[in-house]
Amino acid sequence: MLPQCSHITKKRGVFYYRRRIPNTHTGEIVLSLRTRVFRVAECLADGLDQEFRRLIQGVTTDDKTDLPTILRTYLKQRLDHDMWRRADTPHAPMFGSPVPGKSHASVDLEWIEHELAVARGELAARAYNQQRPLIDEVMEAHKVPEQYRNALAHGILQANVEMWETVRRRTLGEFTPIREAPLRADVRSAAAVEAPTGATLTEVLPAFLDYAQKDKGWRGQTLAQNKASYRMFEQCCGDKPVAAYVKTDLTKFYDLLRALPQLYSKSKEWAGLTLEQIAEQTKGQDIQRLTMTTVKRHFSALGVFFAYLKRRGEYPGENPAYGFEFPTKGRARHGRDMWEGEPLARLFASPVWTGCLSKDRRSRPGSLIIRDDKFWLPLLGLYHGNRLEEFAQLHRSDVRYEDGIWYMDINAEDQKQLKNEQSKRRVPVHPYVQGLGFIEYVKSVAPEPGDRIFPRLRPGGPDKKFGYFFTKWWTQYRKNIGVYNKKLDYHSFRGGVTTKLSAANISLDVRNELLGHEGQSIDQQNYLKGLPLRMLADAIACVNWPEVQIARVAPGRNLKDSSCPAASSGSSDVA
Known part of the structure; x- marks a missing residue:
């Protein structure tokens, strides 16, 4: 009697293994088991069946799209990144900043619970469009056909939920087995690994810099600084195929930067020496070294470069520029204090806002209140926290009215300069600033859409910024x-607004949107845009400064606006 198994057949007394190829594939596999004994045939067929299932899983469609493998790789990369991040930040929260009275784990858990709720909500709503930039990147990297877009998006939404659930368990101290593959990959013998080949750093850089200038808006000082970062990295680690750079190369560069004197490129004493020679020659000397802010800037440039390579499939593995710490001492880590109390009160009780002697003698008391850039820019910074250049380059068309709300549209139109993509946003005009007559000022000085709100400002400095000469006057x-x-x-106003919004329990998402900050999560970085204008207006109204008391100028008083002739760009205006 033949066995009750459709994969085993008998012909002329010999058993055969027979399987139809599933899905869209045609034909079948027929192999002789070369035995007349059923038990032997059964064992042989079982082994062949296991191998058949293993092979067929990797060939699921004609286009060879293997979504399960792609999704497993995506999840593994995110969990590996979390593991390395934990190792790199053993004494601080992984998300956000330390909070007095709270453990680091508690701070992290608040963040994780929020992200997990967002991920679950997106999965429940099948919010595939929320993941569009990421989906596009994955589809391009793995050559996934367009018909699998929604399936891939759904899988990534599921993977995000699983990732945050795993991160939560790790933070609670629940055991998560360490996968062996990443660890084995790090300790393999160098002789067993074929050396990477391909384009070198100097060969890839021209195309990357062209992309950075066109797509990311790098120019002037930003472009020059980042080029210097790449030159220094090449001098430190050599001009290798870009796929050959590993974490230890970045660690070597990190250590070198921390050892360099602050004036390494300006002192004649070190002219003609390599970076390594300068670091070695000054070892042990009591001199100022590069600040951690500068070190972080160099690594930020490298992070952008390797992220570009990863998107193009030219660099395998995790971004080697990520995971480094840039510690500074205590609360001075930001390098700035906050305007508040007596200094703030004295500033806005000074002649610019209470009455000055003349346009060119603003610091001397008098009867003139001149409502131009010098009057408005500090007030705008105090109540909104924008970067100076975001205000200085505004046009009339950027001050808009919608649903009863006046707001400033921060955009990159008309060759405006923004720090990054997150800087594009809507910022409602604060009620106090409106009460001082800002909207009336805008209508008066800039009647046409293309008119500048602060016409006396002229571009200056390496980046040709409109706030350049104002900064000199402000100092x-x-x-x-x-x-x-x-x-x-001026940038200290930004920290003050952040503090006020936090004290008012404004959510992190809203704070990031108002200030143009880049969120720390993938969702915040890529997908959280377009919060309701009313929500933003209610939040900005929470910024209050009782120290500031500026009277609204009555009509007919000695008032001048910025329609007066523009001063020479080199004028100090503070006689």
């Missing part, structure tokens, strides 16, 4: 009125 003015502190500059 001198603060010195003249006795409130100068090198840690209290």
Whole structure:
């Protein structure tokens, strides 16, 4: 009697293994088992069946699209990144900043619970479009046909939920087995690994820099600084095929940067020496070294470069520039204080806002309140926290009205300069600033859409920024009125707004949207845009400064606006 198994047949007394090829494939496999004994045939068929299933899983369709493998790789990469991040930040929260009175794990768990809720919500809603940039990147990297877009998107939504659930378990101290593959890959003998080949650093850089200038808007000082980062990296680690750079190369560069003197490129004493020679020659000397801010800037440039290579499939594995720490001392890690209390009150009780002597003598008391860039830019910074250049380059068309709300549209149109893609946003005009007459000022000085709101500002400096000469005036003015502190500059307004929003329990997503910050999660970085304007307006209204008391100027008082002739770009305006 023949066995009850469709994969075993008998012909002329000999058993055969027979399987039809599934799905869209045609034909069948027929192999002689070369035995007349059923038990032997059964064992042989079982082995062949296992091998058949293993092979057929890798050939699921004619286009060889293997979504399960792609999704497993995606999940593994994200979990591996989490593991390395934990190893790199043993004494601090992985997400956000330390909070007094809270353990690092508690800070992390709050963040993780939020991200997990977002991931579950997206999965439940099948929010495939929320993942479009990531899906496009994965489809391009793995050559996934368009018909699998939704299936891939759904799989990634599921993987995101699984990833955050695993991260949560790890944070709670629940055991997660360490996968062996990543560890084995790190300790393999160099002789057993074929040396990577392909285009070298200097061969790839021209195309990358062209991309960075066209797509990321690198120019002027930003472009020059990042080019210097790549030159230094090449001098330190050599001009190798880009796929050959590994984490230890970046570690070597990190250590070198921390050892370099702050003036390594300017002192004649070190002219003609390599970076390694300068570091060795100055070892043990009591001199200032590169700040961690500078080191971080170099690594940021490298991170962008390797991310570009990964998207193009030219670099395997994790981005080697990620995972480094850039510690600074205590609360001074940001290098700035916050405007508040007496210094803030003294600043806005000074002649620019209470009455100055003349246009060219702003720091001397008088009867004139001149409402131009010098009057408005500090107020805009204090109540909104934007970067100076975002205000300085505004046009009339950028101040808009929608659903009863006046707002500033921060965009890169008309060759405006923005720090990054996250800088594009809508910022409602603060009620206090409106009460001081800002909207009336805009309508008066810039009646046409293409008119500049601050027409007296002229571009200057390496990047031709409209805030360049204002910054020089701002420094001198603060010195003249006795409130100068090198840690209290225009950018300090930004930190003040962040603090006020946090104190008002405004959510991190809203804070990031208002300030143009890049979120730390993938969702925040790529997909969270377009929050309701009313939500943003309610949030910005929470920024209050009781120290600032500026009277609204009555009509007919000695008031001048920025329609007065533009001063020479080199004028100090602070006599």
